[in-house]
Amino acid sequence: MAAATDTISFSRGAPSLDIVDIEGLKAATVAAFDKDPARIAGYGTSVGYPPLREWIADKHGVAVDQVLVTNGSMQADAFLFDALVTPETPVIVERPTYDRTLLGLRNRRGDLHPIGLESDGLDVAALEEALKGGLRPKLAHIIPNFQNPAGVTLSAAKRTRLLELATEYGFTIFEDDPYLDIRFRGESLPTMLSLDTQGSVVFASSFSKTVCPGLRTGYLVGPTNLIGKIASMATNTYIAPNMLAQATIFQFAVSGALETSIHNVRKALAERADALAAALSRHLPDAEFTVPDGGYFLWVDLGPEVDVHKLLPAAQERGVQVVKGTDFVLEGGEHSLRLAYSAVPADRVDEGVRRLAAAIEDCKLFVAIS
Amino acid sequence: MAAATDTISFSRGAPSLDIVDIEGLKAATVAAFDKDPARIAGYGTSVGYPPLREWIADKHGVAVDQVLVTNGSMQADAFLFDALVTPETPVIVERPTYDRTLLGLRNRRGDLHPIGLESDGLDVAALEEALKGGLRPKLAHIIPNFQNPAGVTLSAAKRTRLLELATEYGFTIFEDDPYLDIRFRGESLPTMLSLDTQGSVVFASSFSKTVCPGLRTGYLVGPTNLIGKIASMATNTYIAPNMLAQATIFQFAVSGALETSIHNVRKALAERADALAAALSRHLPDAEFTVPDGGYFLWVDLGPEVDVHKLLPAAQERGVQVVKGTDFVLEGGEHSLRLAYSAVPADRVDEGVRRLAAAIEDCKLFVAIS
Incomplete structure (x- = not known):
């Protein structure tokens, strides 16, 4: 397991340097x-x-x-x-x-x-x-x-x-x-x-x-x-x-x-998107999402018991960054996240989602205790 | 004498390519x-x-x-x-x-x-x-x-x-x-x-x-x-x-x-500014201007008998481009021009001013005839 200080970021819609020519x-x-x-x-x-x-x-x-x-x-x-x-x-x-x-x-x-x-x-x-x-x-x-x-x-x-x-x-x-x-x-x-x-x-x-x-x-x-x-x-x-x-x-x-670059980006992102979907199914079986056919992002609904305002700091603590759904709507979005897979190499995706799942458990535990 | 189709431009405050490294x-x-x-x-x-x-x-x-x-x-x-x-x-x-x-x-x-x-x-x-x-x-x-x-x-x-x-x-x-x-x-x-x-x-x-x-x-x-x-x-x-x-x-x-580039730009512009001042004194002895100590531009007052709105097309016809003074003020400027010497190699400056002087004569002649 990687140290939590080595943050995995699903936050920025940017390509990782390894897929830039x-x-x-x-x-x-x-x-x-x-x-x-x-x-x-x-x-x-x-x-x-x-x-x-x-x-x-x-x-x-x-x-x-x-x-x-x-x-x-x-x-x-x-x-x-x-x-x-x-x-x-x-x-x-x-x-x-x-x-x-x-x-x-x-x-x-x-x-x-x-x-x-x-x-x-x-x-x-x-x-x-x-x-x-x-x-x-x-x-x-x-x-x-x-x-x-x-x-x-x-x-x-x-x-x-x-x-x-x-x-x-x-x-x-x-x-x-x-x-x-x-x-x-x-x-x-x-x-x-x-x-x-x-x-x-x-x-x-x-x-x-x-x-x-x-x-x-x-x-x-x-x-x-x-x-x-x-x-x-x-x-x-x-x-x-x-x-x-x-x-x-x-x-x-x-x-x-450019054509070669597009080919390489597509290939890497397909792997990352698939790895992300697999990891979500494994660590957050109740989460709802659509597996994308392209692009940089996956939107995930975590259900009414998750409040993303509480989740974000807990996720940060666990070493994973995400963007809360509330940023993308005028009202609502409290139970959803945007996950950008463009910047996370496929072999790091599972660890990132494992941390996210742990952060969700932290929040639930906190609610149960308080 | 260069053909008038080979336009000399004193209009744009940009360096000529020969002084870009x-x-x-x-x-x-x-x-x-x-x-x-x-x-x-x-x-x-x-x-x-x-x-x-x-x-x-x-x-x-x-x-x-x-x-x-x-x-x-x-x-x-x-x-x-x-x-x-x-x-x-x-x-x-x-x-x-x-x-x-x-x-x-x-x-x-x-x-x-x-x-x-x-x-x-x-x-x-x-x-x-x-x-x-x-x-x-x-x-x-x-x-x-x-x-x-x-x-x-x-x-x-x-x-x-x-x-x-x-x-x-x-x-x-x-x-x-x-x-x-x-x-x-x-x-x-x-x-x-x-x-x-x-x-x-x-x-x-x-x-x-x-x-x-x-x-x-x-x-x-x-x-x-x-x-x-x-x-x-x-x-x-x-x-x-x-x-x-x-x-x-x-x-x-x-x-x-950068330091070398600045040195070269200064040297070239000093030559161009001096050539411009000399050419103005030669071809337009009544024009008033200040010889600059730096920068890209010289402002020249041509006297009340010159209307820059008429001069501009005449200058264009003679193969020289300048900017009329009226562009730089809310009111007035009809008798003034801005001459940018940054883009005109020193050996072309005299010919440019000769054309400008000829265009001024064309305008005066036109006024006299009409």
Whole structure:
């Protein structure tokens, strides 16, 4: 048994260093300096490093002027929210959803309407009900693949229906899709962006999950007018995003290293997700969860007797870090956790869950004694 | 004579590629990947790459928690303005001043009070007059060294007096100092940051002028509380700035390449500034300007018969680009230009000014004919 001081963290949605291709990135940076020194050194343009912008447009089959490459996809979210959300703007969010997005929308004082998730993604029938009841959202924030934190994926049928509703009720779907390429089981589903014929979708993704977070490169794809407006906001905020990082990502992609990296990440994450599911079944047989087909996260419901506010310090004491469910909802979440398996090598997962189970027992014991 | 199609640009405040140390940067990036792969790959922290943050703190003799490293210093400005400037906030600006800063303040609907510049910087007596008259600014935006666009430097005596006024009237000095290290003549003056004992100064600088713009790395130094507040804003906006670029800058600095780069930039810019002054005296003997002791820019007054709105297209036609004075003031500037000599090799400067003089003649001729 490892010492409890050697903490195992299921908290951060980041890849462990062993699945980041440092040598490949180093070679890509050198190639970038050798091939395009003027554009790496210069101010650049707010829409991003032009060859990477073209590569992204090609990947998604859109016009180049529909793409804006940013300093990470959180920055893309921030620009989009600044463009579309003012106080009282009605916004649909998933329940649960990514805590940082929720905070970004709350900070802009959007009027948030949470819609629950099912095992095949957003409860679109409940959304339709709300729309029929008079709700007129401007924006719906949807994480379609391997949702953060729930791990579920929006079905093909629901994607189509959601687009129909967006057209009918005139709202924009913000398809927030950083995990698109991190599917390790089953067939990929088409993005709503690719199905959209009405300009209803703004799509965001990132290289944080497929390359690494430290290069802080994400992007938006959307209607030309909106992208142009956001490009002006970007110029006024920072002139241009990071040219060195974006040129490095571009060289990494065209060299083939990106494809290899995605393959390796998928393989490692499949092992980690399976190890986590097995460990949960072994140490916490009453816990409820869905085994994910991709992405970084697993959402686990621990039942009404577990209060995550008490569990977190007990888990920390036992040497395991998790994120409490309450961070991902406006109300509720007291009995749930988000477990990120992206950063925990498969051979450490079982020990992590064993510690978590012990921490849950500590809490129950404490309740029984007190 | 070069063909007019080969445009000479005095418009952009960027270094030409021949004074950027591409090989040194490449080596610095490789060193960064070799020495600190985990921190380059990971999400990092909103305050910046820790070793670079410490290096900056050391350079300015401040505590580490007074420093925040950002994606370029424009992003630092944006955070600072978001923290301090709301609609109607009274703000002192220099007249003329950097167009992008002016736009940032106008976009936040600050109540801007321009104070003129003299050959030794801000007209501090005029500011004092305004303060005595009841003006109570929250912020004063000052570019102390080789001001953009005017090229002038705030004298030591005025720095001291400005700090006294900031204390007496309770405003914050935003010391915006990207050209600090680009002095090529005369003695350096102490920053107001280093003279400040009251926490009245927030200081910003950048590696865009000493290394290159494409690495988009700038920073803020200020009171711990304010920096902490801005660090939270940065977390919510982009989680962390670019770790690859910041680690590269850090390795570039500690290897000694930064010092060499600054030496080379100074030498080249001194030559370019002198060539520009000589060419102006030769081709435009009536133009008024101050020969700068550092920085990137020279401000030239062409006299009342020149309208820069007419001159710009004529100059473009002759194959020379400049920025009109009107961009740098709320009102006026019609007879002035900003000439950036940072991007024009010394042997091209004379030809550029010859074209500018010809364009001025074209405009006069046009007026005479029409």
